[in-house]
Amino acid sequence: MIARAALEIESGMTVNLGIGLPTKVIDHLPSHLEVCLHTENGMSGIGPTLPSDRADRNLIDAGGAYVSTVPGSAFFDSVTSFAMVRSGRLDLTMLGAFEVGANGDLANWKIPGKFSPGVGGGIELAQKARRVVVLTTHTDRAGKPKLKTECSLPLTARGCVARIFTDMAVIDVGPEGFELVETAQGVSSADVAAATGAPLRIPNTALPSF
C-alpha cells in the first residue's frame, strides 16, 4: 500500500508527507524522480533519514526524525513554511486519518477523551494543499470502518480528500462518494465494500490490483 501510494508522486511536484504512515513513502520513491519534499518545521528538499550516530542535532523533520539535505535544499522559518502551505505551493500532501467521510471530510487530529495532542500543521495541509490523499488502514484496531458516510470525530478540514490508499484498496472520493479504483492482491471488491462504512461505487470493468 505504501509502495502503491508512492506512485502518486510525480516528477516536478512539491510534496509534504504527514507524520506516521505517509513518512514511510519516502523509502519507495525512485532515485530518478525529480521531487521536492517539504516539512513544516522549515525545510524544502528533504534527503534520506539518518541513524542517530550520523544525525545532525539541528536537522529534523516535523515528526522529529533526523533527516538530511540534498543538493538544493533550503531552510526557512515557520512563517515562510506555512506561507508555502497556505498559498497553494504544495502540489500534494499525504496524510493519515482516523476517519474519512464520503464527502471528502477528514478527521485526523482528535479523539475526544482519548487523544488530543493538538493539530500541529494538519489543518493547513488538509485545507490548502492542491491535492490531499490519505494513507490509512481500512479499518481501525477494533475492525470498524474508517471510511464512513460522515465523520463523527472533530474535523480537520471539509471536503479535502481526493484519494485514499488503504491496505485493501485505492478509493477515490468523487461527487457521489467513494469509488473503488484498485484492490490489493487477494482482496475482492465485495471484501472492500463490506469493510467500508458507506456506499462504495464499483465499476463494471475489471479492476487493477496492487
Added chain:
Amino acid sequence: MRLPNKTCAMGATIARINDGDTVMVGGFGVPGTPMTLIHALVAHGAKNLTIIKNDANEPGMGIDHLLRAGLVKRLITTHLGLNAHAIGLMNAGKIEVEFNAQGILAERIRAGGAGIGAILSDVGIDTELAQGKQIVEVEGKPHLVETALRADVALIHADRADPFGNLGYVATARNFNPVMAMAAKCVIVEAEAVVPLGALPADAVQTPGVFVDHVVALETLTEEYAVVER
C-alpha cells in the same frame, strides 16, 4: 560610530521575568529550543506564566522543566504529541492549553511583531478551532479574526550572534525563533557563539539586532541539545 553592546550575564536578564508574564519560547522539538535560558527561568522561579511555544518538547526536556516546576498557568501551542506529561497536565486541568494551527500561530506572532492587530484567515473555519472567534467577510468569503500575539519576554536560541544582537540560525533550528524575536517587549538570546561586531556579514544577518535586548553566550552545550536517541 559603534553599535551598542548587549551582551550580559544569564542571571541578570532572566531576573527581569515577573510572575504572570507571557513568555515566547523558540524551537520546534529540540532544534532552536533555548534549553539553557529555560533552566535559568526554572531557577528564577517566576510563576503563573503564559508560555507560547510550538510544542512542549519531550518529558524531561525544554519547557517540560517549567511544567514540572509548576510555573506554567497557560500554554499557547500547536501540538503536544511528544510530551505525554504535558497532555496529562492538560487533561487533569492543571494547565490551560490553547491549540492553534501551526502556521496561524506563526502569523499571529508575526502580526504582533509587525505592529498589526490581527490577521484574517479561513484556516480551520470548519473546525472547533474556530469556536469563539469573530468572523469577517472579505470578498464574499468568511474569514476568522486571529488576534496578534505579543509577549513580555521572548527566549531565543541562535547559532551565532554579535554583541549588538544580530543573529544567525542553523538548519531547522530557525523555526519560530526569528518571528518570536520580533514580538516581545524584552528579547533575550542565547547564542552558541558570540562573534565580534562585523564578523557576521550584513547580508547574512537573519534577525537584525534592533529587535534584540540581551545576548547571552552559551559556555557549554548540555546533553539536552544533543541528538535524541529513540
